[in-house]
Amino acid sequence: MAGMRRTLSIEQSTALSPLMVDTFARKGAGVGECAWWSPTSNSYVADATALGGAIGSLNEPLILLRWNGALVSAGGGKLEFREPGAATEGYPVAAYAPALRPEQLGDDAFRGDHGLRFAYLAGAMANGIASTRLVEEMARAGMLGFFGAAGLSLERVEAAIDQLSRADLRARYGFNLIHSPNEPELEAGVADLYLRRGIRLVEASAYLRLTLPVVRYRVTGIKRDAEGCVVAPNRIIAKVSRVEVATQFFSPPPAELLSELVRTREITPEQALMAASIPMAQDITAEADSGGHTDNRPLVTLLPSLLALRDRIQGKYSYEQPLRVGAAGGMSTPAALAGAYAMGAAYVLTGSVNQACVESGSSDTVRRLLAQAEQADIAMAPAADMFEIGVRVQVLKRGTMFPMRAARLYDLYRAHPGLESLPEADRAFVEKQLLRATFEEAWRGTREFFLRRDPGQVERAERDPKHRMALVFRSYLGLSSRWANDGVASRVMDYQVWCGPAMGAFNEWTRGTFLEKPENRRVAVVARNLIYGAAMQLRLQHLRAQGIHLPAGVAGAHPLEPDALREVFKP
Ligand SMILES: Cc1cc2nc3c(=O)[nH]c(=O)nc-3n(C[C@H](O)[C@H](O)[C@H](O)COP(=O)(O)O)c2cc1C
Numbered sequence: 019m020a021g022m023r024r025t026l027s028i029e030q031s032t033a034l035s036p037l038m039v040d041t042f043a044r045k046g047a048g049v050g051e052c053a054w055w056s057p058t059s060n061s062y063v064a065d066a067t068a069l070g071g072a073i074g075s076l077n078e079p080l081i082l083l084r085w086n087g088a089l090v091s092a093g094g095g096k097l098e099f100r101e102p103g104a105a106t107e108g109y110p111v112a113a114y115a116p117a118l119r120p121e122q123l124g125d126d127a128f129r130g131d132h133g134l135r136f137a138y139l140a141g142a143m144a145n146g147i148a149s150t151r152l153v154e155e156m157a158r159a160g161m162l163g164f165f166g167a168a169g170l171s172l173e174r175v176e177a178a179i180d181q182l183s184r185a186d187l188r189a190r191y192g193f194n195l196i197h198s199p200n201e202p203e204l205e206a207g208v209a210d211l212y213l214r215r216g217i218r219l220v221e222a223s224a225y226l227r228l229t230l231p232v233v234r235y236r237v238t239g240i241k242r243d244a245e246g247c248v249v250a251p252n253r254i255i256a257k258v259s260r261v262e263v264a265t266q267f268f269s270p271p272p273a274e275l276l277s278e279l280v281r282t283r284e285i286t287p288e289q290a291l292m293a294a295s296i297p298m299a300q301d302i303t304a305e306a307d308s309g310g311h312t313d314n315r316p317l318v319t320l321l322p323s324l325l326a327l328r329d330r331i332q333g334k335y336s337y338e339q340p341l342r343v344g345a346a347g348g349m350s351t352p353a354a355l356a357g358a359y360a361m362g363a364a365y366v367l368t369g370s371v372n373q374a375c376v377e378s379g380s381s382d383t384v385r386r387l388l389a390q391a392e393q394a395d396i397a398m399a400p401a402a403d404m405f406e407i408g409v410r411v412q413v414l415k416r417g418t419m420f421p422m423r424a425a426r427l428y429d430l431y432r433a434h435p436g437l438e439s440l441p442e443a444d445r446a447f448v449e450k451q452l453l454r455a456t457f458e459e460a461w462r463g464t465r466e467f468f469l470r471r472d473p474g475q476v477e478r479a480e481r482d483p484k485h486r487m488a489l490v491f492r493s494y495l496g497l498s499s500r501w502a503n504d505g506v507a508s509r510v511m512d513y514q515v516w517c518g519p520a521m522g523a524f525n526e527w528t529r530g531t532f533l534e535k536p537e538n539r540r541v542a543v544v545a546r547n548l549i550y551g552a553a554m555q556l557r558l559q560h561l562r563a564q565g566i567h568l569p570a571g572v573a574g575a576h577p578l579e580p581d582a583l584r585e586v587f588k589p
Pocket residue numbers: 140141142143144145147166167168194196221222223224257305307308309310311346347348349367368369370371373515516517518519520
């Protein structure tokens with residue numbers, strides 16, 4: 019950045035006319051009424067061409083003066099604050115912004131507790147889309163990622179645990195624990211696997227009510243340390259979009275579930291007492307309109323509600339460790355991150371933009387489709403996991419027909435008692451276009467799948483034709499995301515790609531830059547650019563509050579290339 023500065027000599031800088039100083043002091047331009055800058059032997063003044071660089075030098079405070087009607091930045095020298103109107107020498111400061119490094123954004127206790135350099139997280143993405151590679155890259159960049167365990171077998175999740183525990187990541191990673199109302203044994207199995215393999219941090223998501231497995235995970239191993247403080251080795255960062263769910267996670271584990279764990283001797287009565295003094299989750303991510311499962315809530319309303327809830331619940335329980343709230347949903351531009359941090363988010367969490375990066379477990383075809391998406395190119399479509407009760411997920415619309423096709427399946431499911439009752443035209447459409455198999459063939463494949471995964475479903479389907487229809491349709495929905503991840507060329511029109519409006523906003527911001535190309539999108543490069551840009555935006559906001567409105571493009575408009583980023587992010 020320093021290289022971009024065009025430095026003027028002290029002699030030139032002291033040539034600022036006393037008359038002009040007087041004029042600006044009387045007008046009270048910016049902080050000019052009470053802040054004064056005087057040159058010293060090590061000072062410089064850089065002209066307007068270097069303004070962007072000066073604002074971007076986030077390690078240094080920014081002092082702006084006016085010189086011949088133009089803004090210039092001053093460095094070194096002496097800055098003094100005096101009573102307005104007090105006699106003084108030097109130059110009135112038009113605006114001042116403190117140093118603001120990306121490391122300072124968010125909550126420092128959050129960063130400290132999780133061993134992070136930056137309060138920036140990558141959320142879990144199912145089926146290993148948030149891959150081990152993605153999680154590793156995040157950890158090495160001083161950030162935190164969650165492996166996308168949802169939808170994977172226990173064996174695949176355990177293989178990811180093996181891989182991540184071998185890498186030296188200083189515990190800067192976690193795994194997803196997703197509520198699975200249709201497969202309670204799987205949820206319990208995943209929680210047990212995490213306990214058995216010593217996974218100390220999970221991102222808990224999709225919960226409406228707390229379940230025994232998530233409570234078991236949280237309270238197993240709870241004890242008092244040498245100072246008598248209660249310590250729970252397993253931590254949860256819960257992702258929620260509703261106050262009712264956040265209330266449960268910010269509260270201590272429910273008494274009836276603790277009693278159940280005591281009854282089954284999984285914890286002692288003393289441990290149950292200790293558990294009553296800690297929250298289920300110290301950290302909650304407020305997830306606004308996002309890719310995948312979403313309530314489509316705006317962050318500007320959700321985040322303040324959850325911050326207020328945090329304060330109420332902290333006041334009620336007086337926890338030793340204060341509660342914290344992070345922000346997710348739409349975090350894909352510097353301005354969005356800056357807004358979230360400015361509103362009080364302890365951290366931000368991204369999703370959609372990471373799927374578009376080379377490290378994600380998705381395919382190049384999907385990355386190309388994502389790179390073309392605009393903000394309106396998304397739609398809500400029926401979810402595979404909670405299809406029968408009408409739950410929907412946010413997906414990509416451009417370049418695939420999945421949202422329309424899946425919606426048609428849901429309508430047919432609602433309208434008919436079973437596959438056999440479908441009108442001929444609908445039957446032909448579903449068999450030929452979607453399943454590419456007869457209903458009988460499709461049921462045979464689906465039956466085999468569920469016999470391995472959850473045999474109870476097969477028993478029920480053999481009694482109930484409507485359930486059989488649900489399972490066949492759900493298997494199409496399940497396969498559609500696998501076809502996308504595997505990049506199956508013959509199935510592009512059926513790709514189910516979870517994606518939120520964040521993707522379009524990111525594409526807009528990066529258009530015409532090196533980050534427009536899918537092959538240049540790397541999670542750490544994207545993350546560093548977002549967080550650096552956010553710090554720039556917050557500096558610009560400091561200036562705006564002092565009446566300085568810089569023209570668009572002076573600072574922070576474009577992402578930095580990897581070499582420039584490395585320079586900015588030198589430890
Ligand atoms: C492809 C994809 C898959 C996702 N899968 C999961 C998941 O399995 N579990 C989960 O907790 N969140 C999942 N999410 C949500 C993300 O972790 C994150 O909370 C969300 O994407 C943030 O919003 P954004 O998409 O606007 O960035 C997924 C999101 C995407 C885009």
